[in-house]
Amino acid sequence: MFQPNQRDPTMPVLVNMAASVDGLKLLEKCPSEKLDSLLHEVIDGICGHCRPRLQDYSRVWTGEVWFQVLDACQTWIKNAVKNGLTKDGMEKDLENLPAEIQRRLVECVTVRRGDIRASLLADTAAISQAHLKDFDWKLKLALSSDKIASVQEPLLNVDFNVQEGDHNKTVSLEMDRQELNKLIASLETANKAVLQMKT
């Protein structure tokens, strides 16, 4: 059945791959001793760690080209992991590149496949409108109030770090003991539901 509103899913990948392979050619400029660390840093960036910095490579590329290189590397690596390419598949994909760069790229992806896959999966699992990224809590003890001299009530302050689209939002809650119990109970039921889905 023909679907006018949907683009052909295979098309953009091919286009991207071609573009990224073009961009990957720029890697030839990179001195070979820096290539490994650059690729690993790119992968680190995908996994949410430190990204590579231009100042470390400013002798090799100018700013504009630098971003092209980064983009190309990222898209190619992501696609390679996403499509589950084997070693041969990756080599075939990189046919046009020099053998040294080919080898390095393939090696990096095979070594870090697990990490990249995990981060891509996390991104995919977060497709809903808003999702919880992190939470933080601190316990406070209210000693007294303006009316009562000695309150001695523990209060829990929970910060939920929620990601909505591209920007983070922090939702802060202050709860006393009962409210906290309620929250924990609801979280436990949610966990139970997840466990049921898992089995």
Added chain:
Amino acid sequence: MEEVDNIIIHTFRQIGCDIEEDVVSLRQFSTELIIKATVRCLKIIDDSTSLPLTLPPGMSARFRMGTDLANALVSLGYKGEMGYQTFLYSNEADIRRVLMFLVEKLPKDTAVTSDEPLGKSALLSRSIAACIADQIQTPWLPPCCKKRGIRWRTPKQWNREGASGAHLYHSVAVTVPSGLDDLSRKIPKEVKSYYSKALPLVSQQPPRHEDTAASLLETNAAEVTAAQEWETEWNSVGLQSRLTQQEYKARKKERLQKKIATQLQQDVQKAEAGGVTAAGGAADLLQFLSNFSDKTPGKQQGKGSRFTHTSKLQFAQDDDKAISQMGIGEGVPKADTEEEQRQKREDEQQGLRDQLTQLTNQMDGLELDMKKFTAGIQQMEEQKNLEERSSEEKNDAYRVKKRTMDLLPDAENNIAKLQGVVESSAQRLVSLAKQWEKHRAPLIDEYRTLKEQNANKESESLKKLEDIQELRDRMKEVVDETRGKEELHKQLVSEYERMTKDVNRSAYTRRILEIVANIKKQKHEIQKVLVDTKTLQKEINHMSGKLDRTFTVTDELIFKDARKDESVRKAYKYLAALHENFDQLIKTVEDTGSIVREIRDLEDQIETESNKKTIANLQKITADYKEMKKENATLIAKVKGK
């Protein structure tokens, strides 16, 4: 007595009486001190007691206070003799008894709380109070003097001020080399080089340095919870499936993937069904559209929401209208009035509507025809099948009949032959059956034994599974138990450490033990003395009996001879005198003993009396008496003066 005094003095010090260091026994207690201690105890036992802590100056007031104290003690349940004199003119033994009673009456926990009185919450609130007081007292410092909001008090003590050094808890997935603990497994070369060269340190992995701790905590927590979850699942479900862990995991993965796939398929189907109905609703409209004008492009047929179609329809109409208007504007002068235009449009509409109804009617008819034809085709096919079957049957019958017809001419021979064939085949059947039987019996036996073995193995494995489950449970139990015991041990150790600070306690217990040992020894000695006394008594009885008997025998002998002989008579007299004298002697000795005992008793009494400070008390009493007289005199003088 020393022990008791020590305990009493110690307790008094604990409840807040300032007793000087050199006071070691109750003998050194002054009247003021006694009164003070007693009132303090009474106050602790019963809060509502309203007695002053010091003796009032007036003599009569003193007596009144003494009686009040005595009454309070009696109302507490003191059994002994009690009056104002107990306090005002004290003697050691009485005071000791009273104070011991009071110390026993003291609520136990106050004795404990004064030493280590604080629960955790009280300790916490106290430390909070101390901290706040500290912070209130310290002078203000400009923020630039506090790096990251930390103020150093002493080289080792610091506290945070303000929120300048605080940051959110934000975690990042952290990569840690894995598989290094198992030396027997080889790590691939590339992975090794990655670990050694490219993998940054954990502290450098998060984009912001502050996130390191949070990331590490988070990663660890995630791993721990995952391991726990797996453990419980493996224990509850995994073991019973009797697969290895890898197999179980693979199977679970397969199952989950299948589940997800079916879910997705269902959803897609549902979505498609929804789309089709929408499209079906719009289908006639589309047809109408394509009929109406050729402008709507062909590729817009098919899927799409009702909304898009209607909007397209509107646009198409608008386009058409615009074009017609433009055409009108170009060709014909502006003579056409609105009326005419409307008329024209209505006509057009009517025409189109007619066309539409005509077309739909036509289509309905065609559809009906189509249905009829398809039904006809089915019927025909069924009929055809029936015919084919019947023709086959007929063919079979024809073949059999033809054979029999062929055999008919030489009937007898053929019948004999047939009989022979039948017999031989019957024989063959019998022999085959025998052979089958021969083969079958051992096979069946084998089958049965195998089945039995299988069942045995099954039950055995079941048993083993149960054993494993039990062992796991036991392991868990034991682990819990050890953990609990370790905790208990820790708690007890800390408690013990806290307790050793209280030297008195161990000293008391040691002394109590010593006292008990002493008492035992003394008891033993008393027993010994008692036995000695008994043996002595026995000996004395024995001796006196012997003496009596000897005396009677001698008396008789001499008495018999005394009649005959004068000298013997003298001897008899001497004997009697001797006996009497000795009797007297014994009596005197006994009397002496009892007198000595009395003397000792009296001495004891004297000692106790002298212990009671009678003379001093007497002097005090006379002094107080004189004081009273003086007071009375002044009072009388006052009265008279008035």
